[in-house]
Amino acid sequence: MKLTLKIWRQKNAKAKGEIVEYPLDGIEEDMSFLEMLDVLNEGLINKGDLPVSFDHDCREGICGSCSLYINGEAHGPDRGVPTCQLHMRMFKDGDTIYIEPFRAKAFPVIKDLVVDRSAFDRIQHAGGFVSINTSGKPTDANAIPIPKHDADRAFDAATCIGCGACVASCKNSSAMLFVSAKVSQYALLPQGKVEAADRVLNMVAQMDAEGFGNCTNTGACEVECPKGISLENIARMNREYLSASLKG
């Protein structure tokens, strides 16, 4: 395949970036998108140019490191996969592909396509945990009966990998899908209920402090989320938040 790449290049956080065009040849359909970028970078390095920086780690859809806004969509045109599981068969010979960093005030660009998503870490630190000491006796947790329905929904919420595609896709740069997944995965389980009220209040306060926008229910996040996190979680977080604020 022959491609024209239009990639956002930016030296550092302060520099003014720009789109740079790169023609690229010899790409196979069964390459992954990131392998395609590896090929580009090899060529750049051989020419003595700086390679394009982008985030990645596991390359198998579990770590949440990869990002990229590809042809106007977070994680590109495929559904239910992050960028590392996107394949070149989704594109055609002769295509022009725009590659931009995730954009949000709360996700500043560090270099090229790499953005700082530590705002998510700070939201997690504000309440995304259960304060239980490990006793070394896992039977304790197993002894608490949990209805299958709740366990399934908690697990679905817990599959969020914290990639930030929800923020990147949202016209308001809202982090509600991510935060609601984290709030839900605990609120649905008995172990998480104890701290549920503090958790939702603190995590939402941190979310607001980080400068994310407000949800207007466009649903873009749910469509682009590589893990199919449902909008039901946002409704649950709204309920949790309202009842927590009214209680105290």
Added chain:
Amino acid sequence: MAKSALLKSSIAKKVAMALSGLFLILFLAQHFFINSTSVFSPDTFNSISHFMGNNPLVQFVIQPILIVGVIFHFVMGFVLDFKNRSARPINYIKNNGAANSSWASRNMIVSGAVVLAFILLHFYDFWVPEMVYKYVEVNPLNETRYFAELTHKFVSPVRTGIYCVSFLLLSLHLWHGFNSSFQSVGFNNKYSRSLHTLGYAFAIVVPFGFIFIALFHHFNH
């Protein structure tokens, strides 16, 4: 948590937006019901209008609440839109919004602004003359003037045209807004599907009903 923090939070604003929107939907539904009587029976239309225009509860309690509700809704709408835009200071060069969301959901501020312009015109057309008639000039009661006043406004093709376009945008506003407001207040469960159908039906039936009424009087004058 301090109550002031609650009022500043993103979710509280979202819920307030939803409640004001739902309130406006109720208002719209009753307004639609009253206007639709003008098609079937001018007498019914006159007597309901007379009741609404002279009942102290409607005039001095419900009407002010409605005005505050409208102002709250659009001021909050502009504030949220401004804040949400500033949450992304650098925009994408290529963005494919249509891939993941409806035009109506992404352009609530556009449909809202057109509806606002219409509400202002509507105030100038009906509400201001009504207030002058009743409370400034203090004219004697006339229980049968309403139907003629209504049809008179729809003589002009320009007015009727503006009216129709505004309601098209109201339809888009409600296409997203009706269901969005339930999600905002945390209502998302096994009944949501049926509710969504109801929401889409409302977003079509009511605005297009208003359009029908306008065209009906325009062509039957």
